[in-house]
Amino acid sequence: MKGIVFTEFLEMVEQHHGYATVDFLLENCDLPSGGSYTAVGTYDHREIVQLISLLSNKTETPIPSLLRSFGHHLFGIFNVTYPSFFKKATSSFDFLESIEHYIHVEVRKLYPDAELPTFHTKRINSNQLEMIYVSDRRMSALAYGLIEKAMEFYKEPCTIQEEHIDPSGQEVKFLITKDA
Amino acid sequence: MKELELLKRRLAREIKARKEAETILEQKAIQLYEANESLQKLNNNLEFKIRQRAKELVNSEEKYRRLIENMELGLLEVDNEQIILRAYDSFCEMTGYEQSELKGKNAQEVFLINNDDSILMDDVQSKRKKGQTGVYELQIKKKNGEPIWVMISGCPVIDINGKVTGSLGIHYDITAQKNLQLELELSKNVAKQAQKAEQLFLARMSHEIRTPLNAIIGMTYLLNDSNPTTEQQDFLSVLNSSSAILKSLIADILDFSKIQAGEIKIQESQFSLHRLLSSVQKSIGFQLSGKVKFELDLDPQIKHLIYGDELMLSQIIVNLLGNAKKFTAKGFINVQVNVVEETDTHYELVFKVMDSGIGISEEKLDFIFQNFKQIQEDDENFGGTGLGLAITKQLVELQGGSISVNSKLNEGSTFTFNLNYKKGIRSDLEKIKPKLQKSKFNQEKILVVEDNYMNRKYILTLLKKWNLKFEIAEDGIEAIAITERQPFDLIFMDISMPKLNGYETTKAIRNDKNNINQSSPIVALSASAFTSIKAKAFEFGMNDFLCKPYDPQSLKAIISKYTQRDTKDDTVLSGLGSGIVEPKFKPPLNGEHLYALYEGNWAFAIEMFIIFTRDNLYTFYEIQNFLQKDQFEEARKIVHKLITNLSMVGLLDASQMMLRLENLILGKKDKSDMIILYDQIAAHIQEAKPILQKTIEEFEAYFSINEINS
Incomplete structure (x- = not known):
């Protein structure tokens, strides 16, 4: 997993809970990398799973809601770091549809070793978009958070329904309906 | 203290992270350098290939130029202003210049002969600037001033940016072909003129030959009338048929030359x-x-x-x-x-x-x-x-x-x-016009519809002599009545008759389904040979036309045409006249005409003379009365009758004058003209009267009138 995910996760934890919690997580997890993450490096994804699980225990917050918050945080970072991706689309649905066919294609050019989820989109009508998340990492809640922030960014209030097509969470359907 | 530990750990982590990042970046830098190296190699390789290709291209261009040069095609390269950039060897050879003499010169100024051609060149030039090619012919001058014709295939020269920088012309010397073409055109014109002259000659010759030929034919006829011997008659018949053939040949040639000359046009x-x-x-x-x-x-x-x-x-x-x-x-x-x-x-x-x-x-x-x-x-x-x-x-x-x-x-x-x-x-x-058919009756029978006694007498005498059966009707009404009763193989119909004229009578017969003669052939008899009268006769359903006065031969031809009767074996009205001294008719009687009319049957002729002097002549003087009283139609009727009657006694000139008089009356001309003509005829008749009388007296001595009437 790309280093930026680790550095931004720890950044979020520090913002919400202070560096002591970051230190606690790094000291109490069994991390082969030793926890000294750099954005340009690549690390085992199991390390982030350990870090999130421990944070969940320590803050008594369910993992999905932690991932959703992390999604909110990451959207802000992406927006600052890669503004061109957001300027290209003029509406929320256009943007969401461009993730698979444009943004991920560009990301793979920069980081050939990046492991990315797949999104299948289908425009039901002008107000409804179906988006299916597929990934071994089972982090659909992170996607949920990102989608929420994206809708907010394009100022199009909406309701998002989540449905697990696969019980393990490897395949999840989001039905995004713009508020009338 | 605890916070200090925390900070120390954080610092250690960040230092470690920085070192790791540096290591990664160092590796990336090396990778980048290597990538750059291989890129440079690739680029060099590509540039080399491009240079090689370009060289090949230049070589092949040069190869084709040489090829064109060897084919005696002169290449000339000019810029957009017609300034010569390069003149190739074969072009120099073609025009007699050195390469150095041409370079930098304006091509149009050096080569053009005709000022008009500059317009053509401007057009060519504007096409090249648009990138279009073209082929054209042009006359140019060599260095020594000698003109040559060249065919030029021009194409624009385009640089790598797609801009037209000038043009390239391939010149082919076509002077020989052009001269040949001119010569051909010239000889074609000569041939055309010769053909025209030939046609004109043919047309003129045919015309010129016809005039003397007509004289030959005419003289042959006259010779025929001059009592030739049997041998001479044979010669004359050969002369006659040969000149007829010659005449038709000339007509053919004349027609043909007219068609060839396009002179014959359709007249609708x-x-x-x-x-x-x-x-x-x-x-x-x-x-x-x-x-x-x-x-x-x-x-x-x-x-x-x-x-x-x-x-x-x-x-x-x-x-x-x-x-x-x-x-x-x-x-x-x-x-x-x-x-x-x-x-x-x-x-x-x-x-x-x-x-x-x-x-x-x-x-x-x-x-x-x-x-x-x-x-x-x-x-x-x-x-x-x-x-x-x-x-x-x-x-x-x-x-x-x-x-x-x-x-x-x-x-x-x-x-x-x-x-x-x-x-x-x-x-x-x-x-209603019947399909022409020959007699379907066993006994040929002819109907003569004729109101003029003299004319009637003439035709009936002939029919009698030929042993033909006939009936007589003196006018149209009588004719219709008789045609309803009995069938005829042939009907002779006078046109001008009292009560019902020949046209109306024919129409009545043709329109009557129950008339057994509805489709019998009807031959018009008229003193007038005008085509309008003939045409009218045909329109009314008549089949043929016999112009009065007719000689026995013409009558016979008509009869044998419409009946089975072969009159060939019949001796033609000869009997009574044979063995006697042939009469000599003095002017104004026309002897030739009388010989043809009566064919030696002088007894019959004398009877006609008597009828004329006894019955017809006095009617002549009535004409004057009618004319003076402006009763023109009455006058005309008498005139009409006399046309034939005068001709029957050989007074042809008087007959012709009478015909003119009838036309004057019909044309409603000036009455004074009619009177003048009448006086002329009267003088003529006055002159003829004693001669007629004398002729009758001379011949009565020989013939018994009774014999003829039997």
């Missing part, structure tokens, strides 16, 4: 196809021997007059019939006209002229419509120019038709041609 008028065919039939009918039967079959679907060139159609049919006649010794000659297609406005007609003659062999069929081709080249029996069928074909084609021939050797030939005619007015009168 409305005409009756039936009338045309029957008149053609008449003329051919006379010429056929008894062994050849002639039949005419006209499609009854044709119910209109047609618009077209009557003369041309008649010439076509006469030519084809003449041909058929020439090659058919026995059997038949048929003319068929059928409607192929009829629209509201047009008839598409197919004409067939069929014969049972000697036919044409297959290999010769292809040639027969060619000029000057005669099939029977080796046979002197069949004369002619060989132009007849060529003329016929051209006349058909001139009218938009086509002609073809079908033939089998020794079985006969069929000539078929199509013509399209616009419909004229409906001609229902044509319908």
Whole structure:
């Protein structure tokens, strides 16, 4: 997993809970990398799973809601770091549809070793978009958070329904309906 | 303390992270350097390849240039302002310049001869600037001033940015071809003029030959009348037939030269196809021997007059019939006209002229419509120019038709041609016109409808002499009554009659289904030979026309045409006159005319003379009275009768003058002119009267009038 995910996760934890919690997580997890993450490096994804699980225990917050918050945080970072991706689309649905066919294609050019989820989109009508998340990492809640922030960014209030097509969470359907 | 530990750990982590990041970046930098190296190599390689390709391209361009140069094609490269950039060797050779002399010069200024060509060059130049190619011919001058013709294939020169920088012209010296072309055109013109001169010559010659030829023919006739010996008669008959052949040959040549010169134009008028065919039939009918039967079959679907060139159609049919006649010794000659297609406005007609003659062999069929081709080249029996069928074909084609021939050797030939005619007015009168047929009665019987006693006497005497049966009707009413009762093979119908004239009488007979003579042939008798009167006769359903006064030969020809009667064996009115001294008629009596009219039957002639002086002559003086009282129609009736009567006693000049008088009256001319003419005739008759009287006295001594009347 790309280093930026680790550095931004720890950044979020520090913002919400202070560096002591970051230190606690790094000291109490069994991390082969030793926890000294750099954005340009690549690390085992199991390390982030350990870090999130421990944070969940320590803050008594369910993992999905932690991932959703992390999604909110990451959207802000992406927006600052890669503004061109957001300027290209003029509406929320256009943007969401461009993730698979444009943004991920560009990301793979920069980081050939990046492991990315797949999104299948289908425009039901002008107000409804179906988006299916597929990934071994089972982090659909992170996607949920990102989608929420994206809708907010394009100022199009909406309701998002989540449905697990696969019980393990490897395949999840989001039905995004713009508020009338 | 705890916070210090925390900070120390954080610092350690961040240092470690930085070192790791640096290591990663170092590795990336190396990778980047290597990538850059290989990129540079790739680039060098590509540049080399491009250079190589470019060189190859230049080589091949040079190769083609050399090739073109070797092919004696001169290459010249100019910029957009026509300034010469490069003149290749063969171009220099072609124009006699050195390369160095041409470079930098304006091509137009150096080479153009004609100022007009600069317009052409401007056009060429603007095309090149648009990137278009083009081929054109141009006359240019060599260094020594000698002009040459070149064919130039020009193309624009385009640089790598797609901008037209100039043009390249391939020059090919076509002076020799151009000169040849000019010579050809010149000789073509010469040939055309020669052809025209030839046509003119032919036309003039034909004309010039015809004048003396007519004199020969005329003199032959006159010689015939000068009591030639039997041997001399033979010579004269050869002279006569030879000059007739010569005349028709010249007519052919004249026609042909006119067609060749495009002088024959279609003259359209409305005409009756039936009338045309029957008149053609008449003329051919006379010429056929008894062994050849002639039949005419006209499609009854044709119910209109047609618009077209009557003369041309008649010439076509006469030519084809003449041909058929020439090659058919026995059997038949048929003319068929059928409607192929009829629209509201047009008839598409197919004409067939069929014969049972000697036919044409297959290999010769292809040639027969060619000029000057005669099939029977080796046979002197069949004369002619060989132009007849060529003329016929051209006349058909001139009218938009086509002609073809079908033939089998020794079985006969069929000539078929199509013509399209616009419909004229409906001609229902044509319908009642009978199909021509020879007598269906065993006993030939002739009806003579004639009101003039003298004329009646003349024809009846002849019929009697030929042992023909006849009936007489003195006017139209009587004629209708008698035709209802008994059948006739032939009816002679005077046109000008009291009560009911010849036209109306004929119309009544033709329109009456119950009249047994509805389709009997009717021959008009008239002193007037005007075509309008003839045409009217045909329109009213008459079949033929005999102009008064007629000689016994003409009457005989008409009778044998319409009946089975072969009058050949009959001795012609000779008996009574034989063995006596031939009379000598003094002017104003026309001896020639009287000899032809009476053929030696002087007893009969004298009777006519007596009738004239006794019964007719006094009527002459009534004319003056009627004219003075402005009773012109009454005057005309007498004049009309006297035209024939005067001619019957040999007063031909008076007869001609009388005809003129009738025309003056008909034309409602000035009365004073009529009186002047009348006085002239009166003087004439006055002069003739004692001579007539003397002639009668002289001959009465020899003949008994009673004999003739028996």
